[in-house]
Amino acid sequence: MNRGVNLRVCPVCGKQATTFINGLCEECYRQANPLLKIPGPVEVVMCRLCGAYRVKGKWNQPREGDPLAQALETALYNYVESGALVRELRIERIAGNSALAVAYGSTERGLEDYEERYEFTYRVRWSLCDACINAKSKKEVARIQVRAKGRSLTLDEVKELKRVVDKVLSSIQRGHIDLIDVVESKGGIDFLFSSLSTAKTVLKGIEREFPVTILETRKNAGMDSRGKPRAKITYRAMFPEFRVGDIMSYHGKEYYVIGLSNKLVKALSLEKMEKENLAVSRSLIEKSRVICKREEGEAVLVSSVGREEVQVVSLVNSRVYSLFFTGRNPWVKENSHAILFRVSNRLLLVPLF
Numbered sequence: 001m002n003r004g005v006n007l008r009v010c011p012v013c014g015k016q017a018t019t020f021i022n023g024l025c026e027e028c029y030r031q032a033n034p035l036l037k038i039p040g041p042v043e044v045v046m047c048r049l050c051g052a053y054r055v056k057g058k059w060n061q062p063r064e065g066d067p068l069a070q071a072l073e074t075a076l077y078n079y080v081e082s083g084a085l086v087r088e089l090r091i092e093r094i095a096g097n098s099a100l101a102v103a104y105g106s107t108e109r110g111l112e113d114y115e116e117r118y119e120f121t122y123r124v125r126w127s128l129c130d131a132c133i134n135a136k137s138k139k140e141v142a143r144i145q146v147r148a149k150g151r152s153l154t155l156d157e158v159k160e161l162k163r164v165v166d167k168v169l170s171s172i173q174r175g176h177i178d179l180i181d182v183v184e185s186k187g188g189i190d191f192l193f194s195s196l197s198t199a200k201t202v203l204k205g206i207e208r209e210f211p212v213t214i215l216e217t218r219k220n221a222g223m224d225s226r227g228k229p230r231a232k233i234t235y236r237a238m239f240p241e242f243r244v245g246d247i248m249s250y251h252g253k254e255y256y257v258i259g260l261s262n263k264l265v266k267a268l269s270l271e272k273m274e275k276e277n278l279a280v281s282r283s284l285i286e287k288s289r290v291i292c293k294r295e296e297g298e299a300v301l302v303s304s305v306g307r308e309e310v311q312v313v314s315l316v317n318s319r320v321y322s323l324f325f326t327g328r329n330p331w332v333k334e335n336s337h338a339i340l341f342r343v344s345n346r347l348l349l350v351p352l353f
Helices: 026-032 067-079 130-136 155-170 196-209 282-287
Strands: 042-047 053-055 058-060 085-095 098-106 114-127 142-148 179-184 189-193 213-223 229-239 247-250 253-260 264-269 274-279 289-292 298-305 309-314 320-324 337-343 346-351
Touching (some): 042 067, 067 098, 142 196, 155 179, 155 189, 253 274, 320 346
Parallel strands (some): 042 114
Antiparallel strands (some): 053 058, 085 098, 098 114, 213 229, 337 346
């Protein structure tokens, strides 16, 4: 870089200047050395279903905003002149088959960054990305199997699962394109996907909302278009056998389940008659077992509470039951409602929370 001290005349424009770059004033130098050199229409390849665009043979999912603008911005980097340092490149306007790009940077070391604007034409070649080809052909890449240990999923659980999956799919770029089928069976429900990344996103949504453990299995599915091994992945999401209102046993202790979340089981210890929080874990789901289902409980009214005896009246058939306690039961109060269970020839009384 040659910088003058005294005023000199630029040989191209004839103007006087104090700063020269390779014998030219800054304005003439920039005109002779643009940041971008666009010889003709800029061509981009875009997916007509999801808006993905292809760059150097790889499909890219668009970020938030205009997918065409993002495709054009990426394509313009192929036209950056050798030696130029472009720090920012954006599409400011798209109208018809022409667009306006703004580039910010410089072409000479030591020269301050400056802005240049380019009007150019473009054309779009529409195609289908690999993921949408899989979706259109209903090619299963991943599956989420949702089951419950030792029982069928309830209608409410299936309904809530569908709601959560729909919510997650509505929040991602490809939406519902990658969900190619939903298969309901007597025991559970399967969600089939043509995209592994979408399946993983949905799986995370299920884990955030439900008390499940995940098991992943892989099965050889031949070769892909590039000759690489392809696997079909199945994620098994397992609900616990117990539900709210059930009595279950875990590590030799009995609990009345009063609440469920993705991380905690709120329960009443039937040994201490105190509330406890149990962490959702693979051990809890796999090793716990249901002693009494909530449907087996009988609604009762506590009619009297003695020192060691409690009498309750069935709200189903008005039958009177006497229960004997050797320990404290702070939850049992006269004229309160409760649930009566029969467990191995003994009666268990739990409060109605």
